[in-house]
Amino acid sequence: MRKWSVPAQIAISFVLLLLFLPLFLSQESWPTTARDILAEDAGTQTGAENIVSAIYLGYRAFDTLGETIVLLIALSGTMSVVSLLKRNSEDERTPVSLDFSLEEEKRAHHRLRTHLLEVVTGKIGPIILLFGFYVVMNGHLSPGGGFQGGAIIASGIIFFVLGNPHRREESEIQRTTLHLIESSAFLLFLLAALVPLFITGEVLANPFESKEVYIIALNTFIGLKVGAGISLMCISMIERRNV
């Protein structure tokens, strides 16, 4: 196909814009049916005060399962493609990203590593991790939840990795632990989804008397899974190999 000229391109995009305009700018008012139903029942049916949590962990928990699985496969797919990248040499001239396998003596002279980075990230890491857990556990009462908290937990873990002055052997253990956490959290989530099927006859239904337990449990599993998964992917991107 021949290359389109710029005026032709702009014309095509403008025409498409005009054709879709009614969809965006129509004056119909937004429906209130869903909100009204939920404002009534959400608290008692799911045990959450945050209605958004009630929706994605209660009414539409199945979508959340799909979302968790998207995260699972996308991260593992990314890691397997990243592992195909040929490792740049240890050459100081090539702008390699932060290289954790460098010996301590070499590391002091590496362009991109400074003491500032190590001190700050190493010290802030635990605080961020704590905040992440707070967001996860409190997701049913205030804005937050599994995914949001999981992302924060992941950044906390990355901070640990960035600020870690130790050698690579220790970080091997970290990686295996993260893999184990991710897989176990997914296992627990699947169990939480399927066990109610055998108790009450419905998948992803809340089997407990005090409803909050189920939501907090789901939030925790999701938070751990997301946190472990994203941090593993970031570590593999930094190290350019499949961890």
Next chain:
Amino acid sequence: MTSRLLLLILFFISLHALIFNPSLMKKIFALNILNSAIVLLFITQGASLGSRAPFTTESPDQMVDPVVQALMLTAIVIGVCVTSFSLALVVHLHSRYGSFDYRHIRKELANDG
């Protein structure tokens, strides 16, 4: 109304970039902006229902639409995951062919194989 008009323009600018810009990396940026435009569209429309966040402690008439927010949570996560995988692919291609331009990559691939 203004917000929707702006989002419409944003949507079509990013659509234009996604379709016509030859660089794969820019296409990925454009896809991200496209997804953000749609997410914002949903959220601003949902927010037209009221001014308070959707908690059971608030009065029902003033809450924004919570369903839309839950849907967009999912949409955002899916968008991020797709972006991460596409970035990995594009960097993989770049590491071999030295360019993000898909026409260049196609030509080189045809020469290789």
Next chain:
Amino acid sequence: MMGEMYLLPFFLPLVGALLLLFSRLVSEHSRVRTALRFTALVTTYGISAFFSATAILSESAGGFIGAYHPGIAIRWEVTPLLSSVYLLAVLLSFISELYAKKEMKSKPDIAAVIHIQLAFIGFTLISRDLFNLFVTLEVLGITSYILIASGEKYRASLASISYLLMSSLAMAFFLLGIFGIYRQTGSLDLVAIREYYLSNPATYSTTLSITSIAVALLMRTAIFPVHTWLPEAHASAPHHVSALLSGLLIKIPLFPLALIVTLTPASVLLASVLLYAGALSAILAVVSAFSQKDMKRLLAFHSVSQMGYVVASFGAFLIRGDTELLYIAALLHLTFHALFKATLFLTVGRVIDLTGSKDVYTVRNGARILLDASRSNIFVIIAFFLSALSIAATPATNAFISKQLITDALKEYPLVSWTLVATGAFTVASFIKLSRVFFGDKSVPLPSVRPERKGIDAMILSILFLLASSVAEHFSLSLPILSSFHPYDASHLTKTFITIAVGGSLYALVRLKHVRAFMHVIGNLSASLTTMLLSIPLFIASLAILLHTVSGLL
């Protein structure tokens, strides 16, 4: 089976995937890993096939997942038909994984992706909720991107990113469609939406929204003009992935599509689009297929073409709403195509692996090479010829019946019917061309091959199912619904004979230099990424305008 137990067969592959992910944590050759893998295979394929078969024998079931309030929760529905389609999916995934046993063993995350894909194929089939469809389709998309790129070749990465961009664009429009519909109806439940539009008028926004969703689904089914991602994607993927994609994934979006097309009384006009786009797809793709040099691209274009048959029949059924024959024809062809297309990819894959070349004009002596590598490769040869005869609709094969059924049932649309007959001729021609790869040619030197036995069990399974489906098919001719259909009478056999004759002469035409040059040009045509991406919004917008004006005139 009670209530939500119907959902169990779809969750079991997730459990299998989980076991495979845990197996990553142990060393590759340990017994634990083998045990985990074996349990995963049994759970995903064995146990879920069992529950699925039970579901086929029970009656339909439906409800809301978690049994929450209908206005918000996700509706699902399982029917015996959908359970059968799922069983087909289980079978094909199993054959595909069996074929690539060794790779699956060393890469458990890719195997886990195949299991997850199976689970979400099931979820897509049973979902009756708009946003849930979005999520399940995105999962299926991501699994395909990963599987295509799992071959680790650059060509595959480019094909994967092209498919990713096109699919993500289509899904962005899907979301926009959800926006439009939710704004008008306040619900995401397909049943509730359909009820709403029975008593409320559909505006231009509605048409635009429904068209956006429908085109996103059509793109996954690879119908002209949004089929452009398929040739490269299926050609550059690893062989078992091509089999899975062509055999399974392009068929699944048809089931939600039927629901979307019938969402409003006006949107049924989309079914006419399906009818004509399907026919157009069939003929254009088969001409492209005939002109291909790359063996796998040839097969990939045939997938587009055969899906054209299915979609045309489907569309005609949705227009009429009462002629079940059309629906049955579409489903039969869908099932048979799944079986023989997957087999074709797997068998041709063996030849490509052993000869190191994909060029359909230069690879020869395939049968001899296969037998040299291993005596048991005789099954590969048998499987290829069975499938090639099937796709060419030779009498006594399963697709002979389904193709005749489709062309018969579409008699009221003579243009479509004759296009499909012409497609049949070209199909015969290209499979004569492809099978020459297996025949001997003394002028071409035999490469030396290592003795190798691979994928035999998958081939045996394929052969068994092709034969079984053919036998079952011939028995079903005695069913009341097919009583007026006599595929072995004079007119059908003459038609078949003429098709085969025309096909043969088309193939002979290849000897002419001008024809060769023309085919070379067509074979190398490939859409630029820009055109691929542009086709989606253009198709959506033009369909929406067309539908809106036509429904306004009626």
